[in-house]
Amino acid sequence: MTPRNLILIICLALFLTWYVADWAYKTQYREPRLRLGGEITKLSGEITVVKNNIDGMTQFSTQSRGYYYRSLPRNQNDARSLYPFWLYELLQYSGLEDNHVTPHSPARLSFGADYRFTIQCTGTLSQLSYFLFEFYYAPFLHRIEVITLNPVDGNAERVSCSMTVSALQLFQYQVNDPYPMMNQLPTGMFPRLPTNDLGWYQTIANRNLLQTAKGGIDRADFAVLTGMPIVGNQQEVWFSIRTDDTSVKKRLGDSIQIGSFSGKIVEILDQDIVLERNGERWLLTAGESLNEAFALPPETATK
Numbered sequence: 001m002t003p004r005n006l007i008l009i010i011c012l013a014l015f016l017t018w019y020v021a022d023w024a025y026k027t028q029y030r031e032p033r034l035r036l037g038g039e040i041t042k043l044s045g046e047i048t049v050v051k052n053n054i055d056g057m058t059q060f061s062t063q064s065r066g067y068y069y070r071s072l073p074r075n076q077n078d079a080r081s082l083y084p085f086w087l088y089e090l091l092q093y094s095g096l097e098d099n100h101v102t103p104h105s106p107a108r109l110s111f112g113a114d115y116r117f118t119i120q121c122t123g124t125l126s127q128l129s130y131f132l133f134e135f136y137y138a139p140f141l142h143r144i145e146v147i148t149l150n151p152v153d154g155n156a157e158r159v160s161c162s163m164t165v166s167a168l169q170l171f172q173y174q175v176n177d178p179y180p181m182m183n184q185l186p187t188g189m190f191p192r193l194p195t196n197d198l199g200w201y202q203t204i205a206n207r208n209l210l211q212t213a214k215g216g217i218d219r220a221d222f223a224v225l226t227g228m229p230i231v232g233n234q235q236e237v238w239f240s241i242r243t244d245d246t247s248v249k250k251r252l253g254d255s256i257q258i259g260s261f262s263g264k265i266v267e268i269l270d271q272d273i274v275l276e277r278n279g280e281r282w283l284l285t286a287g288e289s290l291n292e293a294f295a296l297p298p299e300t301a302t303k
Contacts, residue, residue: 053110070141071170071180072115076106078183079115079169083140086185087119087165090138094131096123096161112170116145119163122152128161139186142167219243220259220290227286228268235268239290261290 072079084101091099100120106113121131128149135144145164152158170180180186222242228235239248239258250256255264256275263282267274275282275293284293 067141068170068172068177068179070139070186071112072140072167073183073185074169074172074180075182076113076169079106079113079167082183082185083115083167084117086138087117090131090134091119091121094123094134095127096121096131098122098160106169109168112168115167115169117165117167119165120161121163122158122160124157125159128159140167141170218259218291220261223248223258223261223290225273225284225286225288225290228271228273237265237268237273256290258290 072083080103084103087101088099091101098121100118102118102120104116104118106115132144135142143166145166146162147164148162149159152160172180219241223239224242225237226240226247227238229238230236234251237250237252237254239250239256240246241248241258248256248258250265252265252268256262261277263275263277265273266276266281272283272285274296275284281296281298282293283296284290
């Protein structure tokens, strides 16, 4: 072997040794350490979050142990059955009808679980007010998230109501603490909860319950005669319903039913119309509501 070939073999061996050493360093040392460092950082962050949650729960448990007496039962099946049964009883006790309570899957929280229930019912505003009073007088950690009221057709005194109720189930204060109960709703008398407690509890007084309700309002009081235009060679009678910004269009001989007013259009004049109602004739002038019509003497009837 010539000296030149020997030198080439030695150089090749050194290159291969360097390549293998570099590959081993990267794959067997540096990359595992980087992955381990990333996992350590991730776990440190998770440990910090858990520690903060534990500290928050400990502080909450120490300062607010009274809340544990108000929690839903620790057993999920009991919480999802006993509390809706209580809602049913309260709905019936308040005089509300067509009652339906639908439970939903609970959402996990750092200190327990949030149970949601949907309520459907029908009744008067007085009955609903009674329900709300009893609901917020109860000791449970619950609140009404959403409430929607709509008038019942044909009955100005009744409303249909849809509510979403949220109730809390808390973890035990201590391992051997009997509260929350395993299979029993909280009982007894408790002071009312202040509004700011938990950062979660809000009173229904902060909401406008009657925002969408029109119970007790007679639409006939707000059905105004706005015009008698000719449309397609026929004269029409237009009413504007000012409670919901809708309109009603009728023609001669058509029946009309708006709110408490029920009648039939029998004459269309220049600025007035004549309605027949319960065997009597009523005169209504443009710009007036249906309940402002006045009865005409019988002798004015067309023979």
